[in-house]
Structure formats: C-alpha cells, structure tokens
Amino acid sequence: MDSTVEDGVPREDEPLDGPIRSLLARLARAGLENAAVGLSQMIGQKVTMTVPHVTVVPITAVPERVGGPESQVVGIYLATEGELTGHIMLIMGIEDATELIDLLLGGEVSACTATGTSGFEIDPLARSALAEAGNLTASFFLNAVSTLLGRSARPSPPAVIVEMAGAVLDIMLVSAGQLSDEVVLMETVFEGEGRQLHIFFWVLPDLMPLRSLATDAKPLATTGSTASNRPATN
16 A cells, blocks of 8 residues: 655644654554555545545644635544544545545435525535445544554544534644644545545644653553554444
C-alpha cells in the first residue's frame, strides 16, 4: 500500500515540541494506512490512502482549510473513548462525498443524493453508508494508534452532518468542550477504481497523555507498527 507522510508536523501553525510532533506524524501514518485496509474490506476492492499533509492548526483556522466557513461539506463525527480520548471528524466537499457514496453503493448515487434549495441532500441509505464507512475507518485508525501506544481507544457511534464548514466546526467544538485549542489536521487522498477522493481528518486529541507518551520512545519501540485489522467495538 502506498502511503506517504511528512516527517513531522509543520511548525508554522502551532509550535509543538519535537517529540509530540514526531509522535503525531507516526500515529497519522500508521492509523491512516490501517484505515485504508478497512475501507478496502468494506467495498471489496483495493483502496490506498496517501497522507500528503499533516499539521496542527488553531481550531478557529480550520474552516479556511476546507474552502471557508460558508462552503457546504459533509462531515462524519465520532468521539474517541477509552484511555485515549478525543474527537474525530471526517470532512469532505460535496463532490468528494458524492464520489464516496457512489463507491460505497455501487453506482446508486443518483438515487440517493440531490441538490435542492437547501443545498446538498442525501437520503437515509446514503447517510447510513457514510456512517458505516466513517465508523469502520475510525475503528481501523484507532486500532493502529492503540497498538502503537499500548492504550485503548474506540469510536462512538458516528453522526453524519451536511452543513456549512463553520457550522460543522461549531458542532465539534460543542462536543469537545475545552479539550484542546488545536486540531490535528490530516488531508488524505483515497485512491481506488481510478478515483481520487480528498478527505480531511480533523482529530482533536487530549494532548496531555500524548505529551507524556511522546517523551518515552519505549511504547513505540516495543509494540511495533502492525495493527489489528479487526474494527474496534463500542
């Protein structure tokens, strides 16, 4: 599986120290590679996932990364439970969401989506498919992270949201409370059947346990980088 990630999280957005930046980059690479495996199993064909950019940005700057606060997007939200707590939001533009629905439902996208006076709309079948994809992707992502860190983590049931990017961010902030002032932003590209789907992972982690783990290389050195391909359970 092809997968690339920058060696560290860029400094220009948030000056996190070296160990935590390196840890975040490693977790992103391992987690997203495993997420591609899960999606491949779900749709029955090979899917690869590249990670061209991983960065940490202030929460308030996030909407600008997905076209501005008034751009309509599709989000799949999950909370992270267990020893590693946090929040995950998969964000994609309307065109990429349409492609993903088409991939998940085998070409039935025209019957499951519409663009009306209120913008992009999806029916219950498409919403269910997106929720399942989000749950499976997050589960495989967290399995890889759990294996690397030796800490438990599992996703909550997913919620699919079709809204403006600014409103989606507000939903995440209300759910997350004051957990962190920064978001780990991972721009990913799913590749399969000649398609490229650009999807953003917004990860709002509890940085306190990650900071303590980042200062000790032992968990990463002893657990290795191979994660279980069995989705986490709630």
